[in-house]
Amino acid sequence: MSERPQHGSVNPPNHLISETSPYLLQHAYNPVAWYPWGETALERARTEQKPILISIGYAACHWCHVMERESFEDKEVAAYMNEHFINIKVDREERPDLDHLYMDAVQAMSGQGGWPLNVFLLPDTRPFFGGTYFPPKRLYQRPSWREVLSSVHQAFMEKQPDLTAQAENLIRHLEQQNLPLSVKPKNTQENLRENHDENQGENQGEKSNEKTTVENDGAGLNNRLKAGAADIPGQASQIRAAVMQAADTIWGGFGRAPKFPQTYTIRYLLRDYYYTGNKQGVSQALLSLDKMLQGGLYDQIGGGFARYSTDEKWLVPHFEKMLYDNALLLEALAEAWSLTGNMVYQRIIRQTIDFLSREMRHSGGGFYAALDADSEGVEGKYYVWQKSEIEKILGEEQAELFCLVYDVEEKGNWEDTNILWLQQSIAEVAKSIRIPEASLLRVLDQCKVKLLTERSKRVRPGTDNKVILGWNAMLITALCKCGAALGEPLFIEMAEDCYHFLQSHLIPQDENEGSWRHHWNKKIGAAEAFLDDYASLIQALIELNQVTGKTTYLQSAAALTVEVISGFSDKEGHFFYYTKQAAGALVRKIETYDSATPSGNAVMADNLWRLSILLDKTTWRERAVYMTLAMEPLMQHYPTSFGYWATLWQKIAFGTPEIAIIGDNASALASEVLQNYLPGAVLQFSPVTVADLPLLADKNVPKGQSFIYLCQDYHCNQPVTEVNTLMDSLVKSGVHPVLT
Numbered sequence: 001m002s003e004r005p006q007h008g009s010v011n012p013p014n015h016l017i018s019e020t021s022p023y024l025l026q027h028a029y030n031p032v033a034w035y036p037w038g039e040t041a042l043e044r045a046r047t048e049q050k051p052i053l054i055s056i057g058y059a060a061c062h063w064c065h066v067m068e069r070e071s072f073e074d075k076e077v078a079a080y081m082n083e084h085f086i087n088i089k090v091d092r093e094e095r096p097d098l099d100h101l102y103m104d105a106v107q108a109m110s111g112q113g114g115w116p117l118n119v120f121l122l123p124d125t126r127p128f129f130g131g132t133y134f135p136p137k138r139l140y141q142r143p144s145w146r147e148v149l150s151s152v153h154q155a156f157m158e159k160q161p162d163l164t165a166q167a168e169n170l171i172r173h174l175e176q177q178n179l180p181l182s183v184k185p186k187n188t189q190e191n192l193r194e195n196h197d198e199n200q201g202e203n204q205g206e207k208s209n210e211k212t213t214v215e216n217d218g219a220g221l222n223n224r225l226k227a228g229a230a231d232i233p234g235q236a237s238q239i240r241a242a243v244m245q246a247a248d249t250i251w252g253g254f255g256r257a258p259k260f261p262q263t264y265t266i267r268y269l270l271r272d273y274y275y276t277g278n279k280q281g282v283s284q285a286l287l288s289l290d291k292m293l294q295g296g297l298y299d300q301i302g303g304g305f306a307r308y309s310t311d312e313k314w315l316v317p318h319f320e321k322m323l324y325d326n327a328l329l330l331e332a333l334a335e336a337w338s339l340t341g342n343m344v345y346q347r348i349i350r351q352t353i354d355f356l357s358r359e360m361r362h363s364g365g366g367f368y369a370a371l372d373a374d375s376e377g378v379e380g381k382y383y384v385w386q387k388s389e390i391e392k393i394l395g396e397e398q399a400e401l402f403c404l405v406y407d408v409e410e411k412g413n414w415e416d417t418n419i420l421w422l423q424q425s426i427a428e429v430a431k432s433i434r435i436p437e438a439s440l441l442r443v444l445d446q447c448k449v450k451l452l453t454e455r456s457k458r459v460r461p462g463t464d465n466k467v468i469l470g471w472n473a474m475l476i477t478a479l480c481k482c483g484a485a486l487g488e489p490l491f492i493e494m495a496e497d498c499y500h501f502l503q504s505h506l507i508p509q510d511e512n513e514g515s516w517r518h519h520w521n522k523k524i525g526a527a528e529a530f531l532d533d534y535a536s537l538i539q540a541l542i543e544l545n546q547v548t549g550k551t552t553y554l555q556s557a558a559a560l561t562v563e564v565i566s567g568f569s570d571k572e573g574h575f576f577y578y579t580k581q582a583a584g585a586l587v588r589k590i591e592t593y594d595s596a597t598p599s600g601n602a603v604m605a606d607n608l609w610r611l612s613i614l615l616d617k618t619t620w621r622e623r624a625v626y627m628t629l630a631m632e633p634l635m636q637h638y639p640t641s642f643g644y645w646a647t648l649w650q651k652i653a654f655g656t657p658e659i660a661i662i663g664d665n666a667s668a669l670a671s672e673v674l675q676n677y678l679p680g681a682v683l684q685f686s687p688v689t690v691a692d693l694p695l696l697a698d699k700n701v702p703k704g705q706s707f708i709y710l711c712q713d714y715h716c717n718q719p720v721t722e723v724n725t726l727m728d729s730l731v732k733s734g735v736h737p738v739l740t
Contacts, residue, residue: 015040020521021091021500022464023059027068031078034089037098045086045123051156052121053085056099058334060307060320060370062379063133064116069377070136071145080146084153085120087142092117092448093369094519095527097579100589103173106130120152126167126586128156161291174501174587180617183728184653187559207516233276239639239646240272240281246640251312252291254640258318260308262329263644270335271647271679275654277736282339290338292329293348299383300406301420301452302357303348305329306373315421316414319380319461320373323360323471324597326352330478336703338677340739344425349482353491356475362467365497366505366520367475370460382461384417385451393454394447402447405429466521469506469529473496473536474597480543484674492547499544502537528540531578531591531600534564538607547674549667549685552695558615561607574626575601592631598644601627606648613658613682616694616714628652651680657711657730660695661685663706672723673708677737678730 014459015035016028027034035041037054040157045052057064071077081087092099092115102119105127106112112132119130129152134145143151155163243265246254253259273282292298295314297306305325306317330352337345360368375382387408391399406420407413413421422429426444430437476495483491485558504527506521516529518535529537542555544550566574570590578589592601605627612621630646635642635649659681661669670685682695690696701707707719708726720726730737 018088020523021059021094022462022521023057023061023064023091023093023172024089026059026065026462027072027089028076030048030068030072031075031082032087033078033082034087037088037090037095041086041088042125045121049083049123050086050115051152052088052123052125053081054088054090054098054102054119054121056090056102056117056119057115058092058370059462060322060372061115062318062320062373063114065374065377067133067145071134074136074257077146077149080149084149086123091466093464093466094514094525096518096532097527097529097585097589100578101174101585101587102127102130103592104177104587105170106132108170108173108177118148122164122167126171128163128167128170154610168653171586178587178589184704235341235636235653236272236276236650237278238398238636240278242637243269243281243639244284248312249284249287251314252284252288253312253314254288255310257312258308258310259312259314259330260596261297261305261325261332262288262640262643263332264598264647265640266332267335267647267679268643268650270332271650273739274339274677274679274736275650282739286336286340289332289345290425293344294425296414296419296421298348299355300422301448301455302359303384304352304359305352309507315419317380317419318373319383321360321371322596323356323367323468324474326356327471327475327478328597330475330482334478334481335677335679338485338675346486349486353479353482353494357494360463362465362501364505365494365501366467367472367498368463369466369471370464371687372464375459380419382455384414386412386417389454390451393450398443398447401440401443401486401662404433405444466519466525467501467505468533469502469516470518470533470536470597472502473533473540474541477536477543480540480547484547484671486670487675495540495544496548499540501715507698528580530580531564531568531576532597532605534560534568535600535603538564538611539603542607542610545614546683547670549670551686551690554693555615558609558611561611561620564604574623574630576604592634592642592645594642594644602631602642602644602648605645606651609648609651609656610682613656614684614693614695624648625652647679654680657681657733658695658711658714658716659683659726660699660709660716661706661710662689662696662699662709663687663701664704665706669706669708673726676723676727 011029011031013028014030014033016024019025019036019637024036050581090098099117103113103117106119109129110131114132114488116133117130117134118134119127121127131148134148135142136144138144138147183259243254254262254265266288269281269285272278277389291314295309297314297317298311300305304321307320307322307325308318310316310318330349333345333349336342337349356367359371362368373379385408387403387410390403390408394402402408405422407423408418408420412418424432427437428441430440476498479491479495483489483495506517506524508515508524510518516533517525518527518529518533519525538557538560541553541560545553545557567580570577575590575592576592578586590601592599594602605624608620611617612624628645629644631642635646639646657678657680659673661673662685664687666685666687670683673683684693684695686696689699695711699707699709705721707721708723709716709719710726710729711717717729727737
């Protein structure tokens, strides 16, 4: 595993030297006397009554590396920090709970956030000041790091009562901000739309924490939707319109640069077409995917996606590659492929999974967290090209064609170098130069093999070789969906291998089976799994059951759900806390906002909905509906910030088809069904009836035959024997499983 060079020949190691996090080890030879988060550092702060500096980042963070070089490797700066502060380094991916808390604090104080995150705490860990990157010298009205250190030290020495009062006020603000949504039971007959209208005038921001009054009896939303009391097409139209207000209809995506993939929004729009037949949203979703695939955001040589684009055209990425981004984009691409049959999507799925297998997979089956943006201290150096390099590697004839296709210029298209990207699709280029598309693809693939071979000889970006439970679980889900959509058993085998790796590495051997840990890196991490970890793991188990038919996965999902309900539920039993244990937490967060990864609450609500159908769990069904209705006003107003919730709303609002397949040929039929676009359906299959699974119970199938049942609320149509007949039944019910 490659890590950034350490400086052992210059400085003795600090307290980070025994850690396994690549990010912490990057700082292990700084002259700053860094501690990891833990009782040793916190006790010293209390004993010496010194303020704490907690500096949070991650291994693939470009500006974290910049601030390290500029300030944390400066001996004079380090000496000042060591004299006046207790300095703690935190890997945000190892301790997302600390990152969430102190990021909220900095955003409350400054209105901004990001990494590196530098926060100053009282000796009891309450924050009183913070920010992100600070330069070594005052720049663009931003104070220098030395000025910040000096000002904070002086304030702590001379105005400590004021800082204490400020910290108390900040904690109270965070507690108020973190109050769960107010949910009040009431008569189920009132129109769902009324609740939405009552909240039209609320001044709610993207991460609004205004208390939203929700009137529902748990199952009320589902009952009202079925009774037709609510204007479901109207609400779907409103969400679509709100999304389109943020849409870039030229270059795809949503909002201005920097542009993030926003895969939940894309999936919502794909499904919006499936449920409503409206083509406006699906056109924007496919445009967004197409432009991302053509841009520098996608590694045109090696496959895989960078974290985000710094420009509107998706040309210049922030070059770090995160496991979760690739997992989420694979899910979106699997849906786009199933809906459209566009071979570009299948090709990118295969290339991305090849990339993950080649560069981010542990030999045992788990996947690493990230690849750095930098190599040799330069952002993007590993990925960019000079035209002369390409000409030397490919030869004149191939180089001329390749450079034409991928916008390679003598002067470069970015900072005197070239980022490979497609200004037009391959099909459009082939047409313009009058070459058959298949022939052009063959030549380009040959070129890419040569260029990838040469690129692999360069100094690689660092690998953050943590195996994070939730991110791996997200990839398991993506591999299952890609394997099902493409009919590719290898992807499903990879998903199962990954799950078995997590099982063997992230459960302590001396504890109960359910005591999962958040991460592993050469040894099991100390932090218990967080809500996001459990939610994504349960989701992965549901997907594994759906594509393999192995009921052990479903049983494990149910057992973990019981554990989450017991250990994470808020006081009212509505939503879930981020952490399992409240001990030592300044504020126990309830996160409902979909950020770079989906909200653990949103994923758990979806899990509860699906499991309630698969296992006939009424209370789980009611809780899922309860949570969804509570979030409905926010997803109506701000769908790009609550996109995962919106996809669950679609399932509940438009109905969730239940597909049961029983008989000798059940596995093959299930595989055929899953290659169709069925985004909201649940599916179970078995060669025989299964008494304790409601979809597979009480169905008599003659020996040697296989039946497909389409059901809703366990009421099933007459069974059919052909997948085409099943799909015809779904079309008659009003869905649009193929884009025409």
